[in-house]
Amino acid sequence: MKVFVDGQYGTTGLNIHERLNQRNDVELLWISEEQKKDPEIRIKLMNEADIVFLCLPDQAAREAIKLIINPNTRVIDSSTAFRTNEAWTYGLPELSALQRGKIANAARVSVPGCHATAFVLAINPLVQRGILPRDYPVSCHSLTGYSGGGKAFIEQYETGGFSDVNDSLRYPQHYSLKLDHKHLPEMKKFTDLEFQPVFLPTVCNFYNGMVVTVPLVTRLLINQPSLQEIHAALTDYYQGETFVRVIPLDDTKGISQYALDPTLCNGTNYSEIFVLGNDDQVLVACRLDNLGKGSSGAAIQCMNIMLGLDEGFGQTLEE
Ligand SMILES: NC(=O)C1=CN([C@@H]2O[C@H](COP(=O)(O)OP(=O)(O)OC[C@H]3O[C@@H](n4cnc5c(N)ncnc54)[C@H](OP(=O)(O)O)[C@@H]3O)[C@@H](O)[C@H]2O)C=CC1
Numbered sequence: 126m127k128v129f130v131d132g133q134y135g136t137t138g139l140n141i142h143e144r145l146n147q148r149n150d151v152e153l154l155w156i157s158e159e160q161k162k163d164p165e166i167r168i169k170l171m172n173e174a175d176i177v178f179l180c181l182p183d184q185a186a187r188e189a190i191k192l193i194i195n196p197n198t199r200v201i202d203s204s205t206a207f208r209t210n211e212a213w214t215y216g217l218p219e220l221s222a223l224q225r226g227k228i229a230n231a232a233r234v235s236v237p238g239c240h241a242t243a244f245v246l247a248i249n250p251l252v253q254r255g256i257l258p259r260d261y262p263v264s265c266h267s268l269t270g271y272s273g274g275g276k277a278f279i280e281q282y283e284t285g286g287f288s289d290v291n292d293s294l295r296y297p298q299h300y301s302l303k304l305d306h307k308h309l310p311e312m313k314k315f316t317d318l319e320f321q322p323v324f325l326p327t328v329c330n331f332y333n334g335m336v337v338t339v340p341l342v343t344r345l346l347i348n349q350p351s352l353q354e355i356h357a358a359l360t361d362y363y364q365g366e367t368f369v370r371v372i373p374l375d376d377t378k379g380i381s382q383y384a385l386d387p388t389l390c391n392g393t394n395y396s397e398i399f400v401l402g403n404d405d406q407v408l409v410a411c412r413l414d415n416l417g418k419g420s421s422g423a424a425i426q427c428m429n430i431m432l433g434l435d436e437g438f439g440q441t442l443e444e
């Protein structure tokens with residue numbers, strides 16, 4: 126099976142390339158760094174491939190898709206360009222059994238954004254199980270490593286050694302302060318919420334890793350559930366999932382007393398859901414690697430599903 130990664134020299138593309146390089150069921154079509162934007166070579170490689178990964182900025186992804194004319198070429202796009210487009214399938218198999226089936230048969234799959242993945246995983250089951258009202262005024266915070274910003278952003282952190290210009294990057298920075306983050310449309314659509322959440326991300330001085338948190342006031346939820354009931358609903362929803370782990374309440378005692386490290390899923394495709402707080406106010410948190418389940422790992426998981434393979438094939442699996 127032939128695979129081409131368009132954008133193979135970028136942060137996400139490089140990561141996907143590395144993961145696929147280790148597999149012997151995949152023939153990777155290769156483009157040199159000098160030629161990576163040459164339309165003629167890209168057209169040839171994209172139409173020769175069974176699967177194309179697009180790991181490009183949004184506008185470049187919109188242009189690239191027009192270059193694919195082979196009806197048998199299936200596409201997995203990591204950008205924001207097509208995530209809420211009805212002609213595309215949202216690549217989050219843990220949404221539902223129906224969604225997993227759609228991915229298996231899809232010709233065009235859009236990989237969810239990293240913040241959106243964590244938010245949807247944490248919140249969608251609570252809406253589907255009739256716990257969180259669809260019109261709840263949801264708010265959400267995300268703590269993320271800087272690799273989510275791509276090559277140019279990474280350079281600001283890693284070269285120049287915190288010059289006067291970017292000295293403040295040493296410290297956590299809130300961003301997207303117009304409260305219009307580009308993941309909001311998918312966050313709303315794939316949780317069935319009536320309104321977009323208020324979403325505030327914070328980028329920090331570490332490479333990868335992420336924790337998204339959603340505070341909930343239980344007296345405003347349907348039938349005023351306890352913390353245990355919220356935890357039980359999430360645990361039940363994700364039973365049998367390989368890559369979503371709802372952490373048992375007994376195992377969250379240490380975290381409740383100390384802190385939630387955003388980097389502990391790094392290097393894996395796992396996401397971990399924590400239910401913290403108390404019976405009056407619950408904090409649902411989701412931890413993942415923005416370069417794993419937040420992008421490249423999720424893209425590979427989708428490819429495996431599309432090919433009828435085990436979802437964990439080629440992923441780092443840990444017990
Ligand atoms: N980093 C992350 O954690 C995540 C990223 N994403 C998404 O994945 C996509 C890629 O992001 P990321 O890897 O971070 O970005 P990078 O900036 O790190 O990489 C993008 C790559 O695409 C190349 N490129 C740009 N335009 C073209 C073009 N017209 N034709 C061919 N190649 C081109 C760039 O080259 P050059 O630099 O020379 O312009 C670069 O090598 C984005 O849409 C991003 O939103 C999604 C989830 C997480």
Ligand SMILES: CC(=O)N[C@@H](CCC(=O)OP(=O)(O)O)C(=O)O
Nearest residue numbers: 203204205238239271273274328
């Ligand atoms: C630190 C940082 O800037 N992170 C990026 C996340 C990138 C990502 O997941 O998503 P896209 O695929 O939608 O680009 C951001 O918040 O925009």
